[in-house]
Amino acid sequence: MRSIANVVVAAAALLLVGCASGGTRTVDLSYTPPAAVTSASGSAAVSKRIALATFVDAREKTDRIGFTKSSSGDVIYVPKGASLAEAVTEAVAARLGAEGYTVTRLGSAWDPRSGEVPSADADLVVGGVVEEFYGESDGNVIWSPADTDVRLVVAVASPKEQRIIGQSVIRSSLDGTTTSASLPANLRERFLAAVEQVPLAPGLGSSLSGAR
Secondary structure, three states: OOHHHHHHHHHHHHHHHHOOOOEEEEEEEOOOOOOOOOOOOHHHHHHEEEEEEEEEEOOOOOOOOEEOOOOOEEEEEEEEOOHHHHHHHHHHHHHHHOOOOOOEEEEEEHHHOOOOOOOOOOEEEEOOOOOOOEEEEEEOOEEEEEEEEEEEEEEEOOOOOEEEEEEEEEEEEEEEEEEEEHHOOOOHHHHHHOOOOOOOOOOOOOOOOOEE
């Protein structure tokens, strides 16, 4: 009887989640590097100064990062506290800083697709494009088809030589089933997985050429 009661309680909890009213909800996209980080680039990274440009949000729908369709009201998910471009930029800054680079913010956005390189008092300029960042479910409290896709382009350039050294395409996706309540967690998980793939500069332990 106790096991049956537990099942009933769990089912009731799921129903309450599914019956929650719609509206806008936030997803925490903050990134904290692991406490113990071993720099893949070694001591060479310490002497490298990186000017980090704000990422460009090139998605078709920039007003949301996720969506759940529900009979009790559709839910739109947005980043908590900052725009998506800023959240990605801050995460990349933390990632590179943990690897030993000296990172300063360039103070403006840079779209590497233009082929131009911004001027900066640094050894390297890093920036990129958010091409995709979206998750969706149909609101089923038990399960529903869910697609979560994060795709970033990260570019590294030499401000002295005024040329782009390399670019890397980073993708972190999840195709499967989920509950509507776990969609925010899926979005955060894919985001963190993408940040962990951010490569180091060419010649400092990792190449930016090719897709990942």
